[in-house]
Amino acid sequence: MAEQTITAERESSLIEAVPKRLFINGEWVDAEGGATLEVLDPSTGRLLCTVADASEQDGWNALKAAEAAQPGLAAMAPRERANILMRAFELMHERKDDLALLMTLEMGKPLSDSYGEVTYAAEFFRHFAEEATRISGSYQTAPAGGARFLVAKQPVGPTILITPWNFPLAMGTRKLGPAIAAGCTSVLKPAELTPLSMLALADILHEAGLPAGAVNILVTSTAGKVMEPLIRSGIARKLSFTGSTGVGRKLLEQASERVLRTSMELGGNAGFVVFEDADVDAAVAGALLAKMRNTGEACTAANRIFVHRSVIDEFASKLAAEMDKLPLGRGVEDGVRVGPLVDAKQLDKVDALVTDAVEGGAKVLIGGTPVDRDGYFYPPTVLTDIPSGARMRQEEIFGPVAPLTPFDTEEEVISWINDTEYGLVNYVYTESLRRGIRVAEAVESGMVGLNQGAVSNPAAPFGGIKESGLGREGGDTGIEEFLETKYIGIAM
Numbered sequence: 413m414a415e416q417t418i419t420a421e422r423e424s425s426l427i428e429a430v431p432k433r434l435f436i437n438g439e440w441v442d443a444e445g446g447a448t449l450e451v452l453d454p455s456t457g458r459l460l461c462t463v464a465d466a467s468e469q470d471g472w473n474a475l476k477a478a479e480a481a482q483p484g485l486a487a488m489a490p491r492e493r494a495n496i497l498m499r500a501f502e503l504m505h506e507r508k509d510d511l512a513l514l515m516t517l518e519m520g521k522p523l524s525d526s527y528g529e530v531t532y533a534a535e536f537f538r539h540f541a542e543e544a545t546r547i548s549g550s551y552q553t554a555p556a557g558g559a560r561f562l563v564a565k566q567p568v569g570p571t572i573l574i575t576p577w578n579f580p581l582a583m584g585t586r587k588l589g590p591a592i593a594a595g596c597t598s599v600l601k602p603a604e605l606t607p608l609s610m611l612a613l614a615d616i617l618h619e620a621g622l623p624a625g626a627v628n629i630l631v632t633s634t635a636g637k638v639m640e641p642l643i644r645s646g647i648a649r650k651l652s653f654t655g656s657t658g659v660g661r662k663l664l665e666q667a668s669e670r671v672l673r674t675s676m677e678l679g680g681n682a683g684f685v686v687f688e689d690a691d692v693d694a695a696v697a698g699a700l701l702a703k704m705r706n707t708g709e710a711c712t713a714a715n716r717i718f719v720h721r722s723v724i725d726e727f728a729s730k731l732a733a734e735m736d737k738l739p740l741g742r743g744v745e746d747g748v749r750v751g752p753l754v755d756a757k758q759l760d761k762v763d764a765l766v767t768d769a770v771e772g773g774a775k776v777l778i779g780g781t782p783v784d785r786d787g788y789f790y791p792p793t794v795l796t797d798i799p800s801g802a803r804m805r806q807e808e809i810f811g812p813v814a815p816l817t818p819f820d821t822e823e824e825v826i827s828w829i830n831d832t833e834y835g836l837v838n839y840v841y842t843e844s845l846r847r848g849i850r851v852a853e854a855v856e857s858g859m860v861g862l863n864q865g866a867v868s869n870p871a872a873p874f875g876g877i878k879e880s881g882l883g884r885e886g887g888d889t890g891i892e893e894f895l896e897t898k899y900i901g902i903a904m
Contacts, residue, residue, distance in 0.1 A: 418744040423517060426510055427608075432463040434470055434631065435614040437477035438624025444469050449604055449633045454520035454752040455742040455787040463607055466632040468641060471599070474628035475642045478570040478597040481625030486567045486595040488623075490544045493592055497541035499620035504534040504613075511581065511612060516743035518606045519580055520751040520788070521706055523743055532870070533582035536886070539870040540589035543891045547594065560902040565895045567595035568673055569649035572642055574635075574663075575610070576655045577603035577754055578709045578810075584610050586870070586885050587652050588617075588627060594894035596650065599628045601639060605754055607631040646670040650894060653677070657834070657879045675883035675893045677711070677875055679808055680836035683829040684714035684865075685851065687822075688722045690841040696730045698865030699814065702839055704738065704792065705866070707751050708812040709758070711880075712837050712859075712868065715809055716798075718825050721818040728796055728816050732777040735792035735814065740783065750812055752787040759788040762811035765804045769815065772799035779813070806832060822851065830856045836876035837867055858884075 433440040443464035451460045466474075485493070504511060512526035521529075549564040571591050575583040580602060591598050602610035614629045632638045643651055643666045650673040653663050657679040667674050684702055686695045702714040719727045743751040753759045763782055770776060779793030793813040798805060804815055819825040829838055837859040842848050852860040858876040861867045868874060873887035883893050 418513065418523075423513070423744070426513055427461050427517065430461075430514065430608050431611050431615055432461060434464045434466055434474070435611065435618075435627070435629040436470070436474045437481075437628065438618065443467060449631070451518055451605070451608060452755070453517055453787075454754050457756075457787055460517060461608075463611070463631050465634075466630040466638055468638055471630055471632075471638040471642050474599045474630050475570065475572075475645065475647055477625035477628050478599050479647050481623055482567075482570050482597045484623055485592075485597050485626050488595065490547060490593075493595065494541040494544040496617075496620050496622050497537040497544065497589060497592055500616050500622075501534050501537040501541065503616045503620060504530060504537070507612075507616070511609065513744070514612055515581055515606075515609050516751070518608045519577060520754060521743050522748045522751050524749070525706055525751075526743070529579060529582050532868070533579075533585040535870045536582070536585040536589040539886070540593040540891060543590070543888065544593035546888075547891065547895065558904055560904055562900040562902060564898045564900065566898055568894050568896055569596060570647060571596045571598045571650040571652065571894065572639065572648045573598050573600040574639065574651075574653045574655065575600065575602050577605040578706060578711075580606035580609040581613060583654050584613055586874075586890075587654075588613075590885070590891040590894050592622070592626065594891050596894045597626050599630060599642065599648070601630045601632065601635060604631060604633050604635070640666055643667055643672065644669050649673060651675070652883075652885075652893070660881065673893070675875075675885065676881040677885060678836075678879060678881040679834055680711040680713070680876065680880055681715050681806070681808060681832045681834040682712060682837045682839065682857075683855070684717045684839040685819075685825055685829065685841065686717070686719040686723065686727055687840075687842040687844075687847065688720040689843045689847075690723070691843065692723055692726055692730065694863065695841040696727060696734060698839065698841060698861075698863070699731055700734050701865035702861070703814050704735065704750070704812055707753065709754065709810050711808070712866075713809070714814070714839060714865075716805060716828070717814055717816050718819045718828060719816055721820055724796075724816060724818045728777060728794065731814060731816075732794040735794055735812075736778045738792050740789060740791060742787070750792055752789045753811055754788065756788055758810060759790055762790050762809060762813060765807065765809055766793060766795070766813055769795055769798055769802040769804055772802050774798050774802065774815070822847070826851060826854050833879040834876070835878035836880035837861065839865060
């Protein structure tokens with residue numbers, strides 16, 4: 413991270429410079445009727461700025477622009493699309509200081525986390541720039557002879573992309589990268605809590621040479637009213653959503669009317685297992701990463717931490733000591749490792765989950781109550797003896813709370829891990845390779861971190877099973893979500 417002093421003047425000038433209108437057909441335009449919505453600083457609760465608030469008509473304008481631009485983007489040479497993505501990758505790195513600060517101001521995460529996200533987000537553009545030139549089909553002789561089979565890959569068509577507030581830049585590039593690489597235009601709706609990062613990215617894509625209409629950005633406070641007609645229209649042929657399972661179910665129902673291709677990265681309830689033979693210090697470091705990245709506001713965050721009874725006291729004391737060292741404050745302050753939660757609603761939810769567990773018999777090692785200051789702060793918290801009926805055993809915490817539960821056998825912990833409707837990621841710490849592979853194969857999730865507390869990588873397929881979603885993002889499979897397979901039979 414670059415060493416710098418963040419002044420109120422710099423914060424103000426950066427916010428002033430960010431485009432705050434809708435990006436439709438390559439132009440910045442006001443929302444219909446001049447409507448706006450407020451963007452707040454979660455570290456203070458105070459107003460950062462107002463941005464355009466799209467109406468249903470604005471939504472239609474964006475989708476029509478994407479539809480009109482689709483033939484041109486699909487016909488563009490793969491190398492040209494790759495060059496645009498690479499130029500955007502370079503521009504993101506050139507502007508990393510501004511992008512990181514902007515993200516911290518609107519979302520609250522510490523600057524160190526924001527710098528990490530800028531790097532991670534930009535890498536999706538580089539990765540899919542490389543994938544753009546590798547789209548290929550096949551040619552073969554029919555098994556019975558005579559005919560030939562030609563298999564081609566073509567862009568799905570216009571897409572609707574909906575991103576969450578917790579990773580406001582990376583969740584956009586993770587969808588836009590493969591869409592552009594495959595030749596699909598898009599209408600992207602960022603979360604209304606954190607729209608500024610995506611508006612800044614639209615400016616970068618425009619400068620990188622993306623054709624008008626290829627990407628359109630809609631910020632709106634009435635997502636259902638604006639987006640549902642677009643999903644049901646049949647103009648868009650692909651829907652990609654990252655967010656809660658509840659909203660995902662509704663969107664799947666809407667997409668089913670026109671049989672849209674869908675990618676859904678939904679809720680998580682990650683288990684983190686520490687066996688008796690694990691390197692406890694390495695497991696503590698991994699848990700700290702899996703739990704505290706993004707102040708715990710991540711679908712991949714360790715939500716249920718199961719530790720073998722023989723090492724749980726050692727693990728708990730070491731984890732509590734490490735979490736207690738993490739400085740809490742505004743993300744722009746030097747050395748801060750724990751920022752605010754995104755809004756008052758999220759703060760109340762985390763507090764309610766902790767209260768429920770404690771009332772059920774859980775013990776508090778550190779933290780456990782909201783911080784008395786402006787903004788939406790909750791301290792790093794470690795709980796032990798989580799009762800089986802506690803809500804946090806079944807619900808995402810999305811905050812800096814580590815709940816520890818002892819277990820005795822491998823079979824027992826696997827059954828607990830799988831006792832959830834979610835299946836995004838789990839983490840396993842053991843020095844036994846056989847056990848590690850055995851447990852990784854037995855747990856029900858789309859991803860497993862074996863002796864590591866982070867699994868996200870642009871070059872790897874990210875996604876879940878069960879009610880954690882459909883499809884994959886990243887890796888060489890990510891671009892396939894935006895491609896149709898066409899078979900052409902040739903008589904000889």
